[in-house]
Amino acid sequence: MSNEKPTFIQFKKGRIDYGFYWIRKQEGDYFSCYIPAYDLYFSCKADVATATKRAANMVRAFLDFWRIKEGNRSFFLKLHSLGFRTHNHNFTLKQLLNNKNIETKFSAEEGNIPDAFEGLEINAEKGELVFS
């Protein structure tokens, strides 16, 4: 694994770019998978392409759920509670909570990896959400 930290979420005008790690563990014919930055779990048939697609879909569903269903305020508070931080974090977060449109980039450490996923291969992915 490189020293690069791909776990980030960047807010730009009309779009969100993001990157994350996911970890898989083979159990029989299935993978158990974990996405540390968002504390998300899923399983799937033991196929790397399927797991990669599902990891991307799960993060996309997570971002849509918090941004659309719960709203921006809950979304930013959720990112904070997951450990995401941005430059001049307290000030920027308060601005965002007050509906200020700010282009900013949050990043996070990989978080605590559960024992069951410790020491396994880490995969990095990137994605983007574009909206009007």
Added chain:
Amino acid sequence: MNEIDTLLFIDIIQDNGAHGPYDCREVDGDRFEAYIGVNGNKVQICSSDEFLTKTVANEYCRQLGLNHLIGKI
């Protein structure tokens, strides 16, 4: 057996106090449902497949505050 039937798992967590699905959404053919745990956590569960691994099912139980189910799924 390392897996549990996904619908059975959802029946179990609902019967033990998890509320939902609070939200359902499909992304590129995968289905995700959000449940509210007894601890108030909103937990996203992937229900695309017929089975979940017990590892993942146990982690869902922990996130939902259903610790008494961990290891018994």
